[in-house]
Amino acid sequence: GESVGLHLPTLSVQEGDNSIINCAYSNSASDYFIWYKQESGKGPQFIIDIRSNMDKRQGQRVTVLLNKTVKHLSLQIAATQPGDSAVYFCAEKAGTYKYIFGTGTRLKVLA
């Protein structure tokens, strides 16, 4: 069946360093992807999205890369800050406004 997964369950990075969070998806027909950030006790919050006709999209301190050949997404966070500590999910559009979420990666920022 369709699935979206992440390679690393926990990622620890030093404050100020760049973070890279990875995600693999299985449905080659998916045409839209979203990265969400979830802080403890809160609902997921939109970070950035990308359509399948793009391979890169940049936001403020974040960049999403899409490699359709190997069905892989990554989220890059520049100059990681303590406020970036959270669980990050990628979500794959599996139908009209239906999204499948991956397992998540916990990002820990070390002072």
Add this chain to the structure above:
Amino acid sequence: EAGVAQSPRYKIIEKRQSVAFWCNPISGHATLYWYQQILGQGPKLLIQFQNNGVVDDSQLPKDRFSAERLKGVDSTLKIQPAKLEDSAVYLCASSLVGGGTGELFFGEGSRLTVL
């Protein structure tokens, strides 16, 4: 702009009891979702509404879970009878239809503990 409202934030019940969660989406959002998030996992879609109609409820355990959105605005998710494995956070989300980024706006969730 007010966000997605959910209540209660926390609920503890005994197994075989019933529970109901309420969600009020962002004004004007026609699509409403209920997700179940078990600790350490990503959100899993339970049911999706378009206005007051069900679009997808393929992963809703219909023998014990039910949901409605009668007037196409707020929604209620019910579990009866609850099982231990229903312990999770129940997230409600809403989105615009027919345009925009497709972004889902989530509430803070209702945490259910079944003892």
